Amino acid sequence: MTTSTNEADGAQPGAEADPGHGNPRAALAALGWSAAVAATVVALGYASYRWASTVSPLEPLPGSPWPYLATWGVLCLACCLLLRWSAGFGSVEGGAYGVGALAFAGIRISLAHRPDLALLWAYAAPAVALIAVAAVFWRLRHRS
Numbered sequence: 001m002t003t004s005t006n007e008a009d010g011a012q013p014g015a016e017a018d019p020g021h022g023n024p025r026a027a028l029a030a031l032g033w034s035a036a037v038a039a040t041v042v043a044l045g046y047a048s049y050r051w052a053s054t055v056s057p058l059e060p061l062p063g064s065p066w067p068y069l070a071t072w073g074v075l076c077l078a079c080c081l082l083l084r085w086s087a088g089f090g091s092v093e094g095g096a097y098g099v100g101a102l103a104f105a106g107i108r109i110s111l112a113h114r115p116d117l118a119l120l121w122a123y124a125a126p127a128v129a130l131i132a133v134a135a136v137f138w139r140l141r142h143r144s
Helices: 023-054 068-084 093-113 119-140
Strands: none
Touching: 023 068, 023 093, 068 093, 068 119
């Protein structure tokens, strides 16, 4: 596919280099994909919490699981959005599996041991910030 350089056409050279840039549909698709992965992880986390009270070797501790589920849901959403943004809002092969598996493992460990939420956020916030820096570096490096 060639790009016209005629200014009367309105097309700019290299306009197709970043198909997600300025495309609201791609951004909404990325947001929808990320929200779906986060909702699935939270639903599976809640199901595993309910299942743990019957047959799982990890017995649930008393208290509500929702603060932990919400925390991991937000972290999963942030990581999925960063993953899609770093890929130019394109599809990422296996990205949902990787982020979802890590978030689900975090939910299971959090529900089994119930760490302090401030401590969980204290470890998670720098990790998400590091992921954001890596995503920015990746986008800048692979920009055409």
